[in-house]
Amino acid sequence: MPVRWNSTYTMLGTALYFKSVFAWFAERDSIFKSHFLPTADEWDKLATMHSFLETFYDVTLVFSGTKYHTSNLYFKCVFMVHTRLLEAHAARQQFMASMLTDMKTKFDKYWADYSVFLSCAAVLDPRYKLGFIRYCYNKLYQRDEAQRRLAEVRATLVNLFDEYRGFSANMSSSSVATCDSDVGNSGFFNDYEQFMSTSRTHEERSQLDMYLDEPARGLNEKLDVLEYWSKSSMRYPELAAMARDVLVVPVSSVASESAFSMSRKVITVNRASLKPKTAEAIMCLQDWYHIKWVGKRKGKSKGNLQMPIVMTTSSHQILKMMAADLLLKKMVLAAAVDATKWFFLHVVCDL
Incomplete structure (x- = not known):
């Protein structure tokens, strides 16, 4: 499975850190020793x-x-x-x-x-x-x-x-005042500039x-x-x-891009194997829940709940299939929390 190079680096570091554990486990498991021990x-x-x-x-x-x-x-x-x-x-x-x-x-x-x-x-x-x-x-x-x-x-x-x-x-x-409070030269210092130019070493x-x-x-x-x-x-x-x-010029745009990225909020350590469609559906449900919560705080009714998210093709297809189920549609409109629970039980866990 192709992974990012930084993930490869962290995995290699973890494996090297537990190198002695590999040897310890190989002494107790012959199958691991013959097939998996580096x-x-x-x-x-x-x-x-x-x-x-x-x-x-x-x-x-x-x-x-x-x-x-x-x-x-x-x-x-x-x-x-x-x-x-x-x-x-x-x-x-x-x-x-x-x-x-x-x-x-x-x-x-x-x-x-x-x-x-x-x-x-x-x-x-x-x-x-x-x-x-x-x-x-x-x-x-x-x-x-x-x-x-x-x-x-x-x-x-x-x-x-x-x-x-x-x-x-x-x-x-441009900020110097125009008034001149100095005493007049009256021709006394006409050769000053010439003197200074010749005296510079x-x-x-x-x-x-x-x-x-x-x-x-x-x-x-x-x-x-x-x-x-x-x-x-x-x-x-x-x-x-x-x-x-x-x-003050940033050398990379990573910092500004991460401010608009939701990947870490969705793909966590415990949910690192989610398929793209599943991850997009979770993002949509999270957006629905957020809008519903804001609507409750502002005193809006459930019937006025709107879905302001911009869907991609894959997320639109999976949500269209989910909306076809009347039970799920009712759950989403009634309570976003119940909809999330149902989604994880029936789609993610395939129960």
Whole structure:
């Protein structure tokens, strides 16, 4: 039976955790020992597969986070996945060869060209900066290619900062008062600008240059990046404004999609074997019950009960068959709870 890869990872972890239990049960059951007990070679393959999928599982959890910013973690996580794929290919595990080929193809299609914008988000994390980007590119590519990619990230970051600096300059100039309370110059300081231009010994450094020249924090240091930039807004006002806009971009749409998903409310641990039609029918009954409960609270009569759910083809067919049964129709209209009980007894349990 095909299952999702994350389910495979959790099942493998559970099996490896209870490895000693398998051996204990095999000593007491000869049939289990001869037909179902994994061999030593199979246990090694399970451990290899579990170790390989662990990185993907951890990265998926990070990208699906909802209570922290994820854009600054994109580069690090994709680098971990990329490195794991390259290591697995180098190991040449025959039992994983076809799977690795498909995974490598999909990775090269969607992820191999690291997002330059999200790479800039990693630079704006004081734990990483450009040094971490340089380290990762040097691990993955030849020297020339690594330098080209690093230069692209830096150029994008500089251009983005110039946009913010120009916007900030326009805002500050428009807010300056028009009245002039200074004393008149009367020609005393006509050569001031020339003097200053010749006395400058070095080029003025931008906020971005000063930030990048500072030493990076510890790679594994616990740090709230948004709080860091909030505290640094006085020192780097323009760069902090850019960092806040960049870091709040979510790296995945999983969080927003899960807010509208009902799968976990229907397919629970105790109901993981439901057929699609059965699951859709349960969702419809749940919606009916919710509307009926709201109607009771608002004082509506049972005759005005409406079914506002949008049905798919399969759910429409099964509900049409259920509605043909007068007893079920009466139960649904009279009390949604009784209808749910009948549905589980006669459809799910097939009594």
